[in-house]
Amino acid sequence: MSTEAWPWLTPGVRTTAWSVAGVGAAVAIAALGWIDPVIPFAAVAGIILLAVAVFLPKLFALLAIVTIVLTSPIQSALGAAGSYADEAVVLLAFASFSVRRFVTDRRLVYLPGLPWFGLFIAMGVLGGMVNRVAFGTMSEAMLLILKGLIFAFALAQLRWTVRDLRLLARIGAVAVIFFALTGVINLVAPGVWSSLISGDEPVTAVMGVPALSGPFQHPAAFSRFCAVLAIALIAYGLIVRASLGNAILLLVTGGLAVLTFQVKTIIGLGATAGLLLLRYGRPVMWIAILCVVPIIGVVIVPPLYELIAGDFEIYVVQDSARSALTLGSLSVAAHYFPLGAGFGRYGSYTAGATYSPEYVELGFTRIYGLGRGDAGMFLNDTQWPAILGESGWLGAAFFAAGIIAILVSLCRPTSPDEPTLVKWLRVTGIGWLLVLLIESVAAPVFVSAPSYPFVFAAAGMIASFRDSARIPGLRLPRTAATPRPTSVRSAALVE
Numbered sequence: 138m139s140t141e142a143w144p145w146l147t148p149g150v151r152t153t154a155w156s157v158a159g160v161g162a163a164v165a166i167a168a169l170g171w172i173d174p175v176i177p178f179a180a181v182a183g184i185i186l187l188a189v190a191v192f193l194p195k196l197f198a199l200l201a202i203v204t205i206v207l208t209s210p211i212q213s214a215l216g217a218a219g220s221y222a223d224e225a226v227v228l229l230a231f232a233s234f235s236v237r238r239f240v241t242d243r244r245l246v247y248l249p250g251l252p253w254f255g256l257f258i259a260m261g262v263l264g265g266m267v268n269r270v271a272f273g274t275m276s277e278a279m280l281l282i283l284k285g286l287i288f289a290f291a292l293a294q295l296r297w298t299v300r301d302l303r304l305l306a307r308i309g310a311v312a313v314i315f316f317a318l319t320g321v322i323n324l325v326a327p328g329v330w331s332s333l334i335s336g337d338e339p340v341t342a343v344m345g346v347p348a349l350s351g352p353f354q355h356p357a358a359f360s361r362f363c364a365v366l367a368i369a370l371i372a373y374g375l376i377v378r379a380s381l382g383n384a385i386l387l388l389v390t391g392g393l394a395v396l397t398f399q400v401k402t403i404i405g406l407g408a409t410a411g412l413l414l415l416r417y418g419r420p421v422m423w424i425a426i427l428c429v430v431p432i433i434g435v436v437i438v439p440p441l442y443e444l445i446a447g448d449f450e451i452y453v454v455q456d457s458a459r460s461a462l463t464l465g466s467l468s469v470a471a472h473y474f475p476l477g478a479g480f481g482r483y484g485s486y487t488a489g490a491t492y493s494p495e496y497v498e499l500g501f502t503r504i505y506g507l508g509r510g511d512a513g514m515f516l517n518d519t520q521w522p523a524i525l526g527e528s529g530w531l532g533a534a535f536f537a538a539g540i541i542a543i544l545v546s547l548c549r550p551t552s553p554d555e556p557t558l559v560k561w562l563r564v565t566g567i568g569w570l571l572v573l574l575i576e577s578v579a580a581p582v583f584v585s586a587p588s589y590p591f592v593f594a595a596a597g598m599i600a601s602f603r604d605s606a607r608i609p610g611l612r613l614p615r616t617a618a619t620p621r622p623t624s625v626r627s628a629a630l631v632e
Contacts, residue, residue, distance in 0.1 A: 186200075186226070186229060187229065187233065190229055190230060190233035190234070191233050191237065194230075194233065194234055194237060194295055195295060195297075195301060197226075197229075197230060197233070198230060198234075198291075198292055198295065198594075199305075199308070200226070201226040201227065201229075201230050201288070201590075202590050202591075202594065204222050204223060204226045205223040205226070205227075205586050205587060205589070205590045206362065206586060206587040206590070207352070207586075207587070208222060208223045208586035208587065209352075209353050209354050209358060209586065209587075210334075210352055210353075213334075213354070223284070223586055224280060224281075224284055227284045227287055227288045227291070228280075228287070230288060230291040230292070231287045231288070231290065231291040234291045234292070234294040234295055235290070235291065235294050237294065238294035238295075245294060246293040246294055246600055246601055246604045247293075247600065247604075248286075248289055248290045248293050248596070248597065248600050249542045249543055249545070249546035249596070249600065250286075250538070250539035250540070250541075250542030250543050250546075251290075251539075253535045253536070253538040253539035253542060254283070254286055254535070254536065254539040256531075256532075256535040257524075257528055257532050257533075257535040257536040257539065258279065258283070260476055260477060260528040260529055260531055260532030260535065261275075261278075261279060261282075261477060261479060261480040261527050261528040261532055262275065262279070262479070262480065263476050263479075264473060264476035264477040264478055264479035264480070264482075264527065264528060264529060264532075265478075265479025265480050265481065265482070265527075266479070267473075267476060267479070268473070268478055268479045268482065270478075270479040270480065270481050270482055271481075274480075274481035274487055274491055275479060275480045275481045276480075277481065277487045278480040278481035278482075278485045278486070278487035278488065278527065279480045279481075281485060281486055281487065281584050282480070282485065282523070282524070282527075282583070282584055284584065284589075285583055285584070285589045285590065285592075285593040286539075286593060288590055288593050288594065288597065289543075289593035289594065289596045289597035289600075290597060291597065292593075292594055292597030292598055292601065293596075293597040293598070293600040293601050293604070294601070295601060296601060296605060297598050297601045297602060297605075299556050299558050299559065302558040302559065302561070302562055303558060306373065306558070309366065309369060310382075310386060312366065313366050313370070313386045313389060313390055314386075316351055316352070316359075316362065316363070316366070316390075316393070317389045317390070317393065319351040319352050320349050320351050320359070320363075320393045320396070323347070323349045323350060323351060324346075324347065324349060324396065327347035331347075331350070334350065334352060334353070334354060346396065346398075348396070348397055348398045348399075349393060349396045349397050350397070351363075351393070353587070356397040356398065356399055357397070357399050357402070357580065358585075358586065358587055358588075359393070359397050360394050360397035360399035360402035360403075361399075361402055361572075361576065361580075361582065361587065361588035362587045362588060363390045363391075363393045363394035363397065363402075364390075364394050364402050364405065364406045364572050364588075365569060365572070365587075365588055365591050366386075366390040367387060367390040367391045367394060367406060367410070368406070368409060368410070368413075368565060368568035368569055368572060369565045369568075369569075370383055370386050370387040370390060371387060371410050371413055371414075371568065372413060372417075372561055372564045372565040372568055373561055373565075374387065375413060375414070375417040375418065375564070376417060376557065376560055376561040376564055377557055377558065377561050391406070394406055401575065401576050401578070401579050401580065402572075402576065404575060405571070405572040405575035405576050406572060408571070408575060409568045409571045409572050409575075410568075412568075412571065413564065413568055417564070458504060458505065458506035458507050458515035458516075458518060459515065459518055459519060459579060461499075461501065461504050461507060462484060462507070462515075462516075462518070462519050462522045463519065463521075463522050465483070465495075465496075465499045465501070465522070465526070466483060466484060466519075466521075466522035466523070466525045466526035467525070468499065469482075469483050469495055469499075469525075469526040470525050470526060470529050470530050470533075473529060474529060474530065475529055475530065475531050476528070476529045476531075476532070477525070477526060477527050477528040477529030477532050478493070478495055478526055478527055479527060480527050480528075481493070481527070482494075482495055482526070482527055483495050483496075483522070483523060483526030483527050484516075484517065484519055484522045484523025484524075484525075484526045484527065485517060485523045485527060485584075486517045486581075486584070488516070488517075488523075488527075489513050489516030489517050492509050492510075492513070495526070496516070501516075506518075517581055518579075518580070518581070519579070519580070519581060520577040520578075520580060520581045520582060520583055520584075521533065521577060521578070523581065524536050540570070540574075543570065543592075543596045544567065544570055546596065546599060546600065546603075547563050547564075547566045547567045547570065547595065547596065547599060548563075548567060550563070551563070551599060551602045551603040551606050552602075552603075552606035559599075559602050562595055562598060562599060562602075563595070563599055565595060566591075566592055566595030566596060566599060569588075569591050569592040569595060570592045572588075573588065573589075573592055576588075
């Protein structure tokens with residue numbers, strides 16, 4: 138700020154002003170401590186996180202992903218204070234990154250699918266207004282279903298580079314090693330590990346082998362996260378470089394995913410890996426697969442068949458909470474056509490917490506796992522029934538169209554001379570989306586940690602790379618070790 142415009146704002150006055158502001162902030166924080174001892178710590182943490190988000194946005198983006206992945210351990214450690222940790226970092230990223238981009242460039246980066254998701258929001262909000270859903274209930278449910286999209290939009294506002302992707306790949310390798318260690322400890326000492334992490338008895342799945350849960354409270358969360366890591370490793374070996382280290386890490390993550398004994402994850406991971414191999418595999422890979430698969434099949438197929446048959450019996454042949462929720466969403470969508478029951482009224486976490494009147498009308502109080510309070514442990518055990526029930530047939534179609542728009546964006550190269558690591562991110566994002574779509578049939582994967590941020594992060598980062606490639610003449614600093622790009626567009630993506 139210029140002293141010519143403000144002659145009274147001398148260095149001494151500025152120093153005094155900052156001193157008074159600091160003392161005032163300290164007094165305010167200390168006073169809040171009398172109300173609740175947690176508030177001062179939360180206030181200081183919020184100030185620090187805001188500073189990181191503004192001045193070190195990419196570091197904050199990484200911290201946000203770590204927070205979302207570790208939401209379950211954070212909740213266990215902090216209790217109610219950590220219940221909304223992932224939503225808090227997502228909203229802070231959205232606000233700080235968007236403002237930062239608009240201030241510097243006077244514009245925001247477009248995210249594919251936004252118009253479709255906007256129509257989906259409109260259907261859910263209109264349905265809530267018609268059915269007089271409380272504003273707090275509706276807004277909370279809307280935030281939960283949209284937080285992945287909000288995170289994608291936030292990351293799209295940062296200018297990502299190939300150097301960032303190289304660093305993220307190294308961090309991913311470290312993450313594989315860390316989670317592999319937790320899986321090994323879980324396998325060797327399941328009782329001690331389960332009592333430490335969740336306080337429950339270990340779940341024995343097949344032939345006395347415990348279902349691994351790693352640092353999470355349920356094997357389903359660990360299985361999805363291992364699938365995310367495995368897909369990234371498969372894509373890296375196919376697109377960037379195949380190596381012994383990559384193969385070892387892939388075997389570790391794939392093995393951990395199988396040892397969670399989660400049928401939908403195993404099927405999703407297998408199907409996605411097969412599609413990626415069909416598209417990008419090389420002959421030598423197919424020869425190796427043909428040699429190894431029969432041996433692995435003899436070991437895996439019998440217990441896998443037992444698991445699939447058991448789940449098919451429970452969720453398809455028999456009456457179950459999941460099938461009741463699915464059929465109920467069809468009934469609700471038909472009853473409130475063309476809108477829906479409104480956000481917070483069916484299938485979402487908020488609908489379960491407030492116990493929606495739709496559940497009473499459908500007789501869910503008499504179905505195991507769909508009752509009130511602690512008896513409703515399966516009330517948010519789905520994904521598409523929540524989208525269909527709350528926004529109606531049109532809203533669900535709009536949401537699906539938005540997902541398709543993201544998929545199309547990931548399938549299209551960002552530029553004619555797209556860097557290899559950017560292509561790897563695109564292909565990895567496609568794999569992550571395919572896994573989530575398969576799992577969404579029987580799990581709320583678009584809103585539940587730890588899997589939901591990755592595909593949306595990939596979509597947002599690819600939108601950023603595509604935007605950078607469209608800016609004529611954009612050249613960012615390069616290091617001596619970085620090869621000179623062949624065009625102006627690739628120069629914008631390298632550094």
